[in-house]
Amino acid sequence: MEHLIESDEGGWTKLILNRPAAKNALNTGLLADLAAVLNRLAGDPGCRAVLLQGAEGNFAAGADIAEIETKSSAEAALDPRKTHWAAIRAFPKPLVAAVEGFALGGGLELALMADLLLVGDTARLGLPESNLGIIPGAGGGQRLLARVGPARAARLVLTGEIIDADTAFAWGLSSHRVGDALAEGATLAARLALRAPLALAAAKAALVEGAEAPLALTAERAAFETLLDSQDKAEGIRAFREKRKPVYQGN
Template sequence: MDLIITKHDGWTALTLNRPAQKNALNTALLAAVAGELGRLAMDPACRAVVLAGAEGNFAAGADIGEIADKGSAEGATDPRKAHWAAIRAFPKPLIAAVEGFALGGGFELALMADLMVLGPSARLGLPETNLGLIPGAGGGQRLMALAGRARATRMVLTGEIIDAETALAWGIAAYRAEDALAFAGDLAARLARRAPLALMAAKRALVAERGLALDLEREGFEALLDSEDKAEGIVAFREKRKPEFKGQ
């Protein structure tokens, strides 16, 4: 089972469970997360959700195998866009408990949470430019809103991976805890005791987004899917070598 669903009193934990792939977000797993959040949105017994990853990592990016042969035409009709939109639309408090790697699409998923809790091993980054791509699910825009333009630009352009202390200092995460999942569970339980309508209204106000910027980021991602640099980036990643980009 790629997604483990654990119900608690007033809240639910969703655990990404592809440990052999460091919980990389393939389309099936992303669809499962989006579908379950859709169901939980309609469940009055669930007032908050915790997202976590199994066996020491949150999610080490998208599934490279799915991206390798995908061009811009496929990117424009990619079902992942609807799954990301469904996750964005979840109306209740969403908490990301991050241990280990949260990279690329994994970090974008964590950035969609309303509250991020980092454990000591957390490592965060948007390394898509290493593959000849850019973040495709709004990660650059969300990171800029949290950390500011200079830091977001630094991370997106260089692919730099930062640790938990840096992420907390930059305002990316709300909390750092020795046990991120336990802390996130306690936080979810506290939120579940608060007024649910007020929490949902507060979330709507806080997450109002600039749709144009998000659309431009996605369009850039889709266009790059046809580039020779993207193909070279994928091959170099698989061959564990540095890519030789030609700007084509």
């Protein structure tokens, strides 16, 4: 697969998001590949855990702006990305995310779907979609709320602030604060691969159900789709491309 590198590590699998020129931004093709590979690995008894990381110093710097720029709410309602996100979340085995560099927007939404999230020294995390006149569209706001509480979630989502590794760990956004997330992530995935697979799958299912049953994920997605038709969204992306501050009119 062009933008996803898969490596069998003997009992566990390493997956590397590989669009380094775009800081591993999650375009539809990459998400489709990731969903397909995780679906296959779900049925592979030789894989007991998965480590997800990004290539060349970043986890994933967000969604692909070029895809969002012209997308309408009608197109988003039929977007295959929703199916891909659902498949990733449905992966039944332990999923470890090792974050170095940027994990922003869709990149953080992906990391928040991991069961264990490691942040290394260079990690920078945030949901800055409001800078572009939109909001998180894959459950990131709701999952962040459940993980760090309403005050901190509002701080990140409403202001677009990006936080460092120490803050992410102190807030409970990440499960581990390490020096080298890639090396420590590999060690952790190898440890998980030695544990009882049925017990880990049952534990994961219970934790996901407990954490996500109360979340209004469909409401967040609906709001995201509506905003795609706004003039503010068009202005936000135009300003991003022109490297200037946007001027929003509320329409």
